[in-house]
Amino acid sequence: MKKVRVSVNNGYDILIEQGIIKNCGKYIKTVKPCKKVCLVSDTNVYPIYGKGVKASLESEGYEVFTFIFEAGESSKTTDTVIKIVEFMSENELTRNDLAVALGGGVCGDMCGFAAAIYLRGIDFVQLPTSLLAQVDSSVGGKTAVDLPLGKNLCGAFHQPCLVLIDSNTLDTLTPHFFSDGMAEAIKMGCIKSKTLFDKIEKNNAREIIDDIIYECVSLKAGVVERDEKEHGERALLNFGHTAGHAIEKLHNFTTISHGEAVGIGMVIVSKAGEENGLTPHGTADRIAAVLEKYNLPTDDENPLCDIITAMNADKKRTGSAIKFVFISEIGNGFINPIKNEDIPSFFGV
Numbered sequence: 001m002k003k004v005r006v007s008v009n010n011g012y013d014i015l016i017e018q019g020i021i022k023n024c025g026k027y028i029k030t031v032k033p034c035k036k037v038c039l040v041s042d043t044n045v046y047p048i049y050g051k052g053v054k055a056s057l058e059s060e061g062y063e064v065f066t067f068i069f070e071a072g073e074s075s076k077t078t079d080t081v082i083k084i085v086e087f088m089s090e091n092e093l094t095r096n097d098l099a100v101a102l103g104g105g106v107c108g109d110m111c112g113f114a115a116a117i118y119l120r121g122i123d124f125v126q127l128p129t130s131l132l133a134q135v136d137s138s139v140g141g142k143t144a145v146d147l148p149l150g151k152n153l154c155g156a157f158h159q160p161c162l163v164l165i166d167s168n169t170l171d172t173l174t175p176h177f178f179s180d181g182m183a184e185a186i187k188m189g190c191i192k193s194k195t196l197f198d199k200i201e202k203n204n205a206r207e208i209i210d211d212i213i214y215e216c217v218s219l220k221a222g223v224v225e226r227d228e229k230e231h232g233e234r235a236l237l238n239f240g241h242t243a244g245h246a247i248e249k250l251h252n253f254t255t256i257s258h259g260e261a262v263g264i265g266m267v268i269v270s271k272a273g274e275e276n277g278l279t280p281h282g283t284a285d286r287i288a289a290v291l292e293k294y295n296l297p298t299d300d301e302n303p304l305c306d307i308i309t310a311m312n313a314d315k316k317r318t319g320s321a322i323k324f325v326f327i328s329e330i331g332n333g334f335i336n337p338i339k340n341e342d343i344p345s346f347f348g349v
């Protein structure tokens, strides 16, 4: 078993082992020996893993109440989160009880947010079942739901008390969802570790996935420990995300996945970095080649000027400048704010 400690206030462990969720009750009991658990999962994941997880929790004496929502980003709303906290209240969970998120990023974000607000905060455990959640979103305590005006606009920082990562769950993911998570792993290599990037570039990541997950969460744990609330360094994790988010918006968050959009975003920003002397020439091509290796797109059907316009549209949230993340070389990201009025010329549109 691999173990990573996230040393924030009330620090927690991330345990990585194939098959671990079958024994999740045992590990959860060591950090949270309470009475009741609200198990939150979705209509895709629960039928595959729900029974085993529930049985493991019950064998440790927990009383388990299961909340299952319709799978997909469209469920990540204030409505669903209110239904979850009402469900917790109807089943009389106390402040000492526990929520457990069994699923991908949507499930973890939403269950974590429900845990953050129910009775002003109860503990929760992450059992991430998608690669994206295993390499990124289950770690670090960002929880949120979407609002009509955009993704993740309503949320809280609320750290889990344990994360159990079982890469066997990746066997039931479609190749498309595996690629989606690889985009975040490639991003981590770009901003923090040339060794990780090289490993992803040279190997078939699926064959060494526990190693890749371990490196991603170790790097992320370090970032979160140094900057839990994203006042500085944590913003590096947004490499490719500003343009990526604009691309997702142009696709109405439906016809492109988050990882696909982030991959294209990394190429766009690296090309602009090259043109403006911030990033060495050839970097964007190298990133694009790795994205292609994992069946991710490297450009979008929308013209660059539309992507830049979409990126620049929301001045209320970004203020007078956008903090872009560039890389000075593979493995080293840095933040460089660009004034709104300078953004089109910076990107050459």
Ligand code: GLY
Residues within 6 Å of the ligand: 136, 137, 139, 140, 142, 234, 237, 238
């Ligand atoms: N997914 C980016 C972060 O956790 O900050």
